[in-house]
Amino acid sequence: MTFKRVLVAYGSKHGATAGIAEEIGRTLRDDGVEAVVLPAGDITDVSSYDGVVLGGALYAGRWNGQARRCVRRNAEQLSRRPVWLFSSGPVDSSAEQYDIPPVLGVARSMERLGAREHMTFGGAMTAKTPGLVARSLVRHGKGGDFRNSAQIQAWAHHIADDLEAGPETAR
Template identity: 35%
Template sequence: MNVIVVYKSRYGSTRGIAEFIAEKLREHDVQAEARSVDTDPDPGEYDAAVIGSAVYMEHWMKEAAEIVRRNRTVLAERPVWLFSSGPLRLEPGTSPDDPELEPKEIAEFREVIHPRDHRVFFGALDPGRLGLQHRLIRKLPAGRALLPEGDFRDWDEIEAWTGGIARALGAP
């Protein structure tokens, strides 16, 4: 089984998740590689795909959504899993499984490519890597609460999800 893990990341958090997923799949004896959408990978060259994007303002990044739309016929014929990396942390009483956190594009993708699953993972924020717009937001009184510094990714959760993918693909 040959799997591509495609991602679009703005500041590196989503790239880190994609690379971790590919690494964990390889530990399950699944051939896997992580590739940025910027390299214009061809999902048709692989048996399965995992596709993820950073999420901003309730949407996947444009380039990630476009690679799904552009390859919808090929993706609909293969096992596909989707992940989103976005919230840094949640209000008490909410979880990443909350339907409110699902990016707007996911409903469309469910209809078009029929992914096996979609998962929302917490992200990470390093203020030193932010672009001008996000640095300015962090200077606002509510900005630091909106964009808290830290790594909130739950690697155990990501590894467990990836193990489910490996099992679905028939890996030991």
Template identity: 45%
Template structure:
């Protein structure tokens, strides 16, 4: 079972989630490739795809939005799961946060089977506007590795792995 994990990330938080997902899916027997959407990975040959984006003003980062749109035909042919990252508080571990409407549209376009929002991360030394000013009050890491691994297990279960 070949699984492609694609992420769109500006500051590395969503990339880190992709790595945890890949490790867990690999532990469950899948052969996993992790790729930055900005490198335009080819979905051909993948039996399943997991695609995630960091949320900025309610939308995934542009690289991954573009990747989903460019490869929508191929993605419709395989099971796809999506994730977002994420709130800079504990909300994502306290209750399930529905996908943003723009993410919902991308999911509908490729017939995605599921979605989870994970907590986000904002480095204290974030650069640029408005990230740097947000980091004065909201720097931290709310990604929960157990929650991420648990969701990877749900995906592996659905794939029969």
């Protein structure tokens, strides 16, 4: 395998996006990639990684602040390695039914970094999600866990295949 060590970083407020990142990391490891999963807020240097998968939860059409700041802090290093971005957020099955394009801020980050790809996954808002708005929505039947493990794993397998193909498949 050309690339061996991949960082899977995430910006997550209530844990759903962290769960997606863990699933990606687990799948990459199953495919023989050394994957390290860390919160985006903890990332100050990506130079020891051969590739980076960075995700953030969507709130009111904006990517999680930790993910945005991670991009700003590490933009130069990220632009020199393969990068994949993901978002989580729709609290319905729309992310399973069709490709949801990145929100404007994420699309700009993709361009700035030369990211290979972006994927939007369903999010989760359950009775365990803190906050008055979340509790009210769940109480009125508008919540649920819409993260699709098969979809997440398929995308992670795709990343592993892309890494195996080497840098010539880049950008």
